Amino acid sequence: MCFSANMSFGLGIVGLAASSVTFLDKTESFWVRVARSYAIFHFSLMEFIQFFAYPVADQCGYGTNYILSELSTYHICLQALAIMPALATYSTDKTALxxxxxxxxxxxxxFLLCSFLPKDMQLLDINPNFIGNMVSCLYMGIYHIGYSISSAYGLFVTHGSLFALALSGFLWQNNRKMSSYHLFMAIMTLFVPQWLLGVSTGEAAAIYCFYSIPITGSFMPYFKRFFSAQDYESEGDLSVNG
Incomplete structure (x- = not known):
């Protein structure tokens, strides 16, 4: 399957609509709605970045590609803030959010601090192939736009972001359904394309962002009966009311 700028733009629009619907869910507290809707909104923005990146892909280090690469860097740095609170809202632990x-x-x-430090500062002198001592660039991969992100301590940023996206939900009590779904989707979008299709880590990360709209769509009100720890009909709304 080949991706395109129009597909990214379309998913960005869908994401904005899904974010709005989620924020307007009056059955939840204000901060729960903010956490869930912001997660969807955050990844919608990346789709718009990718939309503008396709025409300037591979023009590394200058012009529009450079600006979009910098925006992608900040977007990736803020993913932990975007996704972790939303995942926690499905826990029965009232302090989780x-x-x-x-x-x-x-x-x-x-992560943001690392993006401003000298990029040659790497843990154990290991330079990852996605975030690390490299020129920030949005390049054209085999099927999709790919990321090359300049940052100090690339191993920390890479695995810290992976923890936030795929594993952090398991920190919270009775949160296995939502956490398992996000872990499964992270594996399917981040690792399976590398294992089966031979794409780079940077391209797989961008593919994850493409599918992040249906992934974070799980935060919409239509799915909370399935992902909540208890049945809403019998137990009522048990979302975190932080």
């Missing part, structure tokens, strides 16, 4: 937000803010601020 607040604690997840604190962890997400801390991780995202550290």
């Amino acid at each position: 607040k604690r997840a937000t604190k962890i997400g803010v801390t991780l995202s601020m550290l």
